[in-house]
Amino acid sequence: MHDLMQMRLANPSSQHADGRKARLIVEQARDTILRLCGARTVGMESDQLLFTSGGTEANNLAIFGLTQLQPGAIVVSAIEHPSVLESVTHAASQGRPVHFLPVNQNGVTCLESLESLVGQHHHGAPIALVSIMLANNETGVLQPVQEAAQMCRRSGVLIHTDAVQVLGKVKLDFASLDVDAMTVTAHKIHGPVGIGGLILRHGIQVAPRSFGGFQQLGLRPGTEMPVLAGGFEEAVLSATTDLESRTKAMQGMRDMLQNEIQRLVDGCFVAGELSPRLPHTLSISFPGVERQALQLALDMAGIACSTGSACASGSSQSSHVLEAMHLPQEVIKGGIRFGVSIETTEADVAAAAEQLSLLVPKLRQGRPSRTAK
Ligand SMILES: Cc1ncc(COP(=O)(O)O)c(C=O)c1O
Incomplete structure (x- = not known):
């Protein structure tokens, strides 16, 4: 990051040489982070990474942005990070039905009720989104996200996972998890505070939560941050090597x-x-x-x-x-x-x-x- 700061980087959206240099850094970071999180970066079916200010913003973007265009309930585990729990509580206060999945004494989310909830999806009780964290930040207990994703996939329900605690700790593979969206953040892996991201599976639509710029397809507008993006990239590289x-x-x-x-x-x-x-x-x-x-x-x-x-x-x-x-x-x-x-x-x-x-x-x-x- 220190090296990047010396490079006279301009706004990555500017057309001049210093802007183009910054654009390269942002896009290279996006590509590396996607790849090392197991997302697809080549071909027509590439997944997408929207940079955010961190995990909290990415979770908010997932909860509100993925449900804005979908009627129906949101289903989350009872042990989510507050950035998910308080988002769904807010959505509930605006009339959105919300279901909380219980956990057992060992800290694992019980999927029995999810099975019946997404099963009803076919019968006129739609589920807009399921969000289950990949591992809990207090206990570290890994959650059955892949299994939940299979249930969701069978019923055509969108699923998001908060993988903030998992990146750089154990192997993280977006593609084999088979979720539609995944949250990551830099500061849990010795990266800079102030940057994270929401990874979106190819073709998944998210409605923006903020407005006023064309950056990141207008889905998360605002000038992109080359130094933070480069720092995030470096942190992911070193946390996933060996x-x-x-x-x-x-x-x-x-x-x-x-x-x-x-x-x-x-x-x-x-x-x-x-x-x-x-x-x-x-x-x-x-x-x-x-x-x-x-x-x-x-x-x-x-x-x-x-x-x-x-x-x-x-x-x-x-x-x-x-x-x-x-x-x-x-x-x-x-x-x-x-x-x-x-x-x-x-x-x-x-x-x-x-x-x-x-x-x-x-x-x-x-x-x-x-x-x-
Ligand atoms: C599981 C989990 N999700 C989300 C967050 C929020 O991330 P950030 O601090 O980058 O907003 C944290 C970190 O505090 C976390 O542990």
């Missing part, structure tokens, strides 16, 4: 973190442990501990974790993902999430586990007893 060994390395660190914590801290619970999950995510709970107190204490010790969605007041809503899995309230209250990356070291993992072994018993002790006034 993917298998990267996956193994991340999984090794995550498993070591999980094992170390389980060895040093009594009574912890790993959400989604029994399901196939991404290699870098650990959703772990310490019943008897308030997750926010734990996060604060870990932060003071220099260890970063997350607690789901925090609001400005400093209190946080409990995780809708753990709630949807119907885990006990004590587990939900004490649940935090760690992510490792290819840069995480054994020393990082050991330090996190050690801090937890010191902090969890203290926080459990400090808890007011149930009977205290």
